[in-house]
Amino acid sequence: xxxxxxxxxxxxxxxxxxxxxxxxxxxxxxxxxxxxxxxxxxxxxxxxxxxxxxxxxxxxxxxxxxxxxxxxxxxxxxxxxxxxxxxxxxxxxxxxxxxxxxxxxxxxxxxxxxxxxxxxxxxxxxxxxxxxxxxxxxxxxxxxxxxxxxxxxxxxxxxxxxxxxxxxxxxxxxxxxxxxxxxxxxxxxxxxxxxxxxxxxxxxxxxxxxxxxxxxxxxxxxxxxxxxxxxxxxxxxxxxxxxxxxxxxx
Amino acid sequence: xxxxxxxxxxxxxxxxxxxxxxxxxxxxxxxxxxxxxxxxxxxxxxxxxxxxxxxxxxxxxxxxxxxxxxxxxxxxxxxxxxxxxxxxxxxxxxxxxxxxxxxxxxxxxxxxxxxxxxxxxxxxxxxxxxxxxxxxxxxxxxxxxxxxxxxxxxxxxxxxxxxxxxxxxxxxxxxxxxxxxxxxxxxxxxxxxxxxxxxxxxxxxxxxxxxxxxxxxxxxxxxxxxxxxxxxxxxxxxxxxxxxxxxxxx
Numbered sequence: 310x311x312x313x314x315x316x317x318x319x320x321x322x323x324x325x326x327x328x329x330x331x332x333x334x335x336x337x338x339x340x341x342x343x344x345x346x347x348x349x350x351x352x353x354x355x356x357x358x359x360x361x362x363x364x365x366x367x368x369x370x371x372x373x374x375x376x377x378x379x380x381x382x383x384x385x386x387x388x389x390x391x392x393x394x395x396x397x398x399x400x401x402x403x404x405x406x407x408x409x410x411x412x413x414x415x416x417x418x419x420x421x422x423x424x425x426x427x428x429x430x431x432x433x434x435x436x437x438x439x440x441x442x443x444x445x446x447x448x449x450x451x452x453x454x455x456x457x458x459x460x461x462x463x464x465x466x467x468x469x470x471x472x473x474x475x476x477x478x479x480x481x482x483x484x485x486x487x488x489x490x491x492x493x494x495x496x497x498x499x500x501x502x503x504x505x506x507x508x509x510x511x512x513x514x515x516x517x518x519x520x521x522x523x524x525x526x527x528x529x530x531x532x533x534x535x536x537x538x539x540x541x542x543x544x545x546x547x548x549x550x551x552x553x554x555x556x557x558x559x
Numbered sequence: 560x561x562x563x564x565x566x567x568x569x570x571x572x573x574x575x576x577x578x579x580x581x582x583x584x585x586x587x588x589x590x591x592x593x594x595x596x597x598x599x600x601x602x603x604x605x606x607x608x609x610x611x612x613x614x615x616x617x618x619x620x621x622x623x624x625x626x627x628x629x630x631x632x633x634x635x636x637x638x639x640x641x642x643x644x645x646x647x648x649x650x651x652x653x654x655x656x657x658x659x660x661x662x663x664x665x666x667x668x669x670x671x672x673x674x675x676x677x678x679x680x681x682x683x684x685x686x687x688x689x690x691x692x693x694x695x696x697x698x699x700x701x702x703x704x705x706x707x708x709x710x711x712x713x714x715x716x717x718x719x720x721x722x723x724x725x726x727x728x729x730x731x732x733x734x735x736x737x738x739x740x741x742x743x744x745x746x747x748x749x750x751x752x753x754x755x756x757x758x759x760x761x762x763x764x765x766x767x768x769x770x771x772x773x774x775x776x777x778x779x780x781x782x783x784x785x786x787x788x789x790x791x792x793x794x795x796x797x798x799x800x801x802x803x804x805x806x807x808x809x
Contacts, residue, residue: 321765323596325587326775328580332601337575346573347608351582351599358597365615382749383756459768499632506633515571518709525576 310481310529313344314366318377318387319458320353331376331463338467341559343481343529344372354384360394363453371451372475374467377458379441381423387455388444392428395448399426405433408442431455434470438462445474452478481529482536485559486544488524491552498522501551505543512543521554560731560779563594564616568627568637569708570603581626581713588717591809593731593779594622604634610644613703621701622725624717627708629691631673637705638694642678645698649676655683658692681705684720688712695724702728731779732786735809736794738774741802748772751801755793762793771804 315335321327332349339346348366352358359378366373378387392399405425409418424441427433434443434454439462444455454471456463492498495518502514502524513527528543530536544556565585571577582599589596598616602608609628616623628637642649655675659668674691677683684693684704689712694705704721706713742748745768752764752774763777778793780786794806 317599320763321775322583323586323599324590324763324765324777325583325585325596326765326777327767328583330578333572333575333578335575336573340574346575347603347605349567349573349601353597355597361615365611383753496632503633513570513574515574515576517577525571527574527576 310343310345311371311479312369313339313346313372313374314348314350314370315339315346316362316366316373316375317349317351317458318354318359318362318375319351320355320384322351322377323353331458331460334460334464335374335376335467338472339372339374340527341483341485342472342475343479343483345481354378354386356386356390356393359387359390363391363394367448367451367453372478373451373453374456374471375454376456376463379424379443379455379457381421381441385423385441388427391455395428397428397430400429401425402427402431402433402442405442408433408435409440412436412440434466436462436466437469438465443470445470481531482533483527483529484536484540486526486528486540487557487559488526488547488551488553489555490522490524491554492522493520495522498524498551502547505546505550509543512539524551560593560595561621561729562619563589563596563622563624564598564600564620565589565596566612566616566623566625567599567601567708568604568609568612568625569601570605570634572601572627573603581708581710584710584714585624585626585717588722589622589624590777591733591735592722592725593729593733595731604628604636606636606640606643609637609640613641613644617698617701617703622704622728623701624704624706624721626706626713629674629693629705629707631671631691635673635691638677641705645678647678647680650679651675652677652681652683652692655692658683658685659690662686662690684716686712686716687719688715693720695720731781732783733777733779734786734790736776736778736790737807737809738776738797738801738803739805740772740774741804742772743770745772748774748801752797755796755800759793762789774801 322329350362352362378385427444431444431446446453495516515525517523572579600612602612628635677694681694681696696703745766765775767773
């Protein structure tokens, strides 16, 4: 499975002023697409911390998705910090300027022009909901995305621009089943599935402390065909060890 | 200001199955206590990733708060991975066993005994709400805390055990004011406070895209007395540049 890392940028997150919901949403999406998310890092609007987050992510992940700090106010330094960290020039992108012109008119474009300065070699991604474009950058064969921090802008850009670019690149397929069991004690379900967990080390079983206990199962595979076979087998084996009230497959 | 880092451990977070709310809560608390939170890192229940998160946090932060993976099930590997990463033995703590005995009886203690194995030199922290003790470890003059991942257990342990240990160690004081303005456009408020932001580089101004626009201001200082003076001055200066509907100080 190819690996992914998520970076959230914004001092407001680190100071506890705003709750980050982007990383959770992105983690679910990237997992669904067959990537293994191995790190989520949140750092403030600080050049050094942004550089550290980028470099340590690019060391281990094939795909890095960054959100936040793309705007035109003074503390939006994500793209300039990234360019510096990666040894790239920050250049005015004509395509990004065109994108701004679709959102704002006349002299207002100049007010937003900062958001059209992107790291050399990057491709701007159109922002359907907000103003600042996102950026896609291929760096040493790795895919690096910069998305806005506003959740409505980020999710729309991910669905419309990032997903099509990443489709098929995960080299993996994932299926998730959610099982409502007939038990009230989480530890009971946990010990009943212990043997399956041992046997299938590549399958992820997670009990949730709800009443009745819910069990999430994530099955991944390198081929779509094999995934279905694996999934069917796991469900069959699960039926033998726990009492199931309801199964939902996604 | 002394620096803090927060580490969240749990594959369920990275796979988007469970939303992490702990890091947000902890970020707010540590900020209130006068620490500068510079990193939040979430990693799966994986030895290598846990080691990386711990080492890279201890490199830059004075206080590191870790949550998750303290239990007795197979995937709870936080303490053993931490011991390995820090070059410490994992030992059975008699104090931790006593804590378990206050929570569970007779032979059941053996079932939970894994949670009483902690890194050498660590002090167990009593878990009022759940079973698994937390751990406090001083390492090279830095404060390292391991707290449970269940939010109700984590918050209670932080308030009762961590806060008293950290009180006074931040060498900083923080005050927060929340201002409801008389504007509806965030960018307008942002440009009105731009001059103050320039002038007071150590004060954090954050506009929120609400209607009317809300402005959060964080003022920090190394003395309680100086903090009040600074705060009064900032409020006075703010009153001159923006129309304020309501001010709340915390």
